[in-house]
Amino acid sequence: MSGHTPLREKAFERIRGELLAAGPRAFGGRLVEQQLAAELEMSRTPVRDALRRLAVIGLVEEASGGGYVPRRVRVRDVREQFDIRLLLEPKAAELAAARPAGEIDAAFAAIDAAGADAADGSAFHLAVADAAGNEVLTRSIATIDERSFVLRAGDACSAAERGRLRAGHRTILAAIRAADPVAARTAMRDHLLMARELSAAAARALRTAEERQA
Amino acid sequence: MTNDSLSDRAYQELRAAIIGGRILPGEAVLEVEVGAMLRMSRTPVREALLHLELEGYLVRDQASRLVVHRLSAREVAETFVVRELLEGEAARLAASCISDEELARLGELVAADRRALRRRRFDELAALNEQIHGLIMIASRNRTLTDLLRHLRGRIAGLDAFAVGSLDDQQQFVEEHAMLLELLRDGDADAVVALLSDHLGRARDVLLGGLEEGEPR
Numbered sequence: 001m002s003g004h005t006p007l008r009e010k011a012f013e014r015i016r017g018e019l020l021a022a023g024p025r026a027f028g029g030r031l032v033e034q035q036l037a038a039e040l041e042m043s044r045t046p047v048r049d050a051l052r053r054l055a056v057i058g059l060v061e062e063a064s065g066g067g068y069v070p071r072r073v074r075v076r077d078v079r080e081q082f083d084i085r086l087l088l089e090p091k092a093a094e095l096a097a098a099r100p101a102g103e104i105d106a107a108f109a110a111i112d113a114a115g116a117d118a119a120d121g122s123a124f125h126l127a128v129a130d131a132a133g134n135e136v137l138t139r140s141i142a143t144i145d146e147r148s149f150v151l152r153a154g155d156a157c158s159a160a161e162r163g164r165l166r167a168g169h170r171t172i173l174a175a176i177r178a179a180d181p182v183a184a185r186t187a188m189r190d191h192l193l194m195a196r197e198l199s200a201a202a203a204r205a206l207r208t209a210e211e212r213q214a
Numbered sequence: 215m216t217n218d219s220l221s222d223r224a225y226q227e228l229r230a231a232i233i234g235g236r237i238l239p240g241e242a243v244l245e246v247e248v249g250a251m252l253r254m255s256r257t258p259v260r261e262a263l264l265h266l267e268l269e270g271y272l273v274r275d276q277a278s279r280l281v282v283h284r285l286s287a288r289e290v291a292e293t294f295v296v297r298e299l300l301e302g303e304a305a306r307l308a309a310s311c312i313s314d315e316e317l318a319r320l321g322e323l324v325a326a327d328r329r330a331l332r333r334r335r336f337d338e339l340a341a342l343n344e345q346i347h348g349l350i351m352i353a354s355r356n357r358t359l360t361d362l363l364r365h366l367r368g369r370i371a372g373l374d375a376f377a378v379g380s381l382d383d384q385q386q387f388v389e390e391h392a393m394l395l396e397l398l399r400d401g402d403a404d405a406v407v408a409l410l411s412d413h414l415g416r417a418r419d420v421l422l423g424g425l426e427e428g429e430p431r
Contacts, residue, residue: 049264056268058357077357084358087299136292136369140300140362147358 011042011050016146019059024070024210031060032067057147072210078203081148082196088141089125090188096131097176097184104176107131111173121195124169128188131176148199157198165195224252224262232271232282233344233371234337239284243272270368283369287425293366294418300363301351301414302407305394308353309403316353317399323349324392331388339384344371346391350398370421379420386416 015036018026027036037047051068054060058077060068096104111127122145129141157165168191175183228248231237243266249259263280266272272280285293312320323346330338344367351363390413397406 052261052264053268056265057361080356080358083356084300084303084362087303088296091295091299134292134295136289136296136366140296140366143362143365144358 007042007046008049011036011040011046012053014040015047015050015054016059019054019070023206024072026070030063030067030069057143059147073203073206075200075203075207078148078199079196081144082192082199085141085144086189086192086196088137088144089129089192090185092129092132092134092137092141093172093176093184093188094181095134095137096128097179097181099131099133101179103133104131108177111176121165121169128172128176157202161198165191165198168194218258220254221258221261221265224248224254224259225265227252228262228266229271229371230341232266233340235340237282239282242275242279242281244279266368268365270365271371285369285425287422290370290418290421290425293369294414297363297366297370298411298414300359300366301347302410304351304354304356304359304363305398305406305410306403307356307359308350309398309401309406311355312350312353312398316349317395320346320349320395320398324388324395327388327391331384334381336384339388343387343391346394350394353398379423383416383420387413 015027015031027039031051033044033048033051036051037044040047051060055062055068058071061071063069096107107127107130110130111124113123113127126138126142126145129138132138168187172184172187172191175187228237228243237243243263245256245259245263248254248263249256252259263272267274267280270283273283275281323342327339327342327346330342347367348364351360351367354360390409393409394406394413397409
């Protein structure tokens with residue numbers, strides 16, 4: 001059985017990566033175990049496990065004629081996800097800022113590596129989650145991150161909006177460095193509130209575009 | 215029976231065995247053994263195990279075997295920080311959108327909770343506790359929240375066998391479940407959240423106490 005887990009993980013990550021990049025058009029809009037196994041050059045078992053897991057986290061849904069289809073982004077899902085991030089991530093920023101300076105050096109290195117300026121905020125948010133020093137919290141935040149993809153699309157928001165999101169990252173980082181838990185919490189909250197509105201708007205635009213095509 | 219309903223049965227049985235303490239934290243759960251025990255082929259068993267792994271009941275050890283998750287005291291403390299945030303929010307949402315059917319069902323569960331307490335059925339109390347908190351979670355109507363919470367609850371589930379606490383503790387938990395029902399019925403979100411926070415704090419302390427003693431009941 002050893003060597004089994006990496007294969008499952010590999011299948012999961014590859015299919016997930018394609019779903020995030022291509023959205024509803026990933027794999028021609030339909031995910032069938034046998035075809036995917038051929039495409040990824042894997043046996044069917046890890047592919048089947050990966051598809052089930054993707055269905056559980058809500059990135060694909062079962063199709064009526066068998067197999068799966070990419071799950072369409074719903075504005076409601078986006079809002080729900082952000083509502084939960086708003087519970088967890090301000091807490092993570094607060095805990096990170098409250099940790100003794102020595103303990104968090106490695107985390108700062110990770111945050112720096114992720115780059116407060118990166119276009120994809122995912123790495124930054126995961127690094128802050130990590131800095132909180134509560135593994136369960138980190139994993140919960142990572143679980144939500146794994147299934148959310150609206151703002152990742154390159155054209156999801158304007159350059160000015162992206163600039164504001166990056167400025168938010170810098171404010172959060174400064175508050176954690178200044179060991180100010182209240183400021184870190186508030187900065188994370190403000191940043192997520194803005195990201196939530198941008199993401200909801202992006203999801204709405206996506207729906208409108210889909211409907212126009214249909 | 216179809217594969218799906220077989221795998222669902224395997225899932226339900228294994229989950230109940232973990233919650234009821236018949237399979238203990240750290241114990242391996244092997245596809246072949248489960249198949250023999252439930253007289254099923256490997257495919258439905260496999261699916262049930264995958265499901266339990268996704269929900270945190272089972273984890274893979276270094277040899278990639280599935281074992282019942284065994285939490286350290288630190289993990290319990292960490293889990294409760296997150297659980298309080300998420301379950302508090304679930305209760306807050308539930309206070310405004312729980313349906314009449316759900317309230318009725320919760321009423322039945324609370325009544326069963328009282329009966330189990332009178333009969334000192336600790337295994338039933340553990341299962342009912344799971345159902346009561348599960349119902350409030352589902353009544354929140356937030357899928358992200360439900361998925362995350364399900365996972366956290368799965369991680370802790372096996373510990374209930376170690377940590378029933380005293381009879382007084384159980385009495386207090388049952389009373390609090392009844393009060394949660396009342397407050398949800400009144401739609402008093404703030405009071406539900408406050409009570410739940412106290413309730414979970416006590417549950418955490420009982421679990422940590424049980425971990426220190428280190429012996430299953």
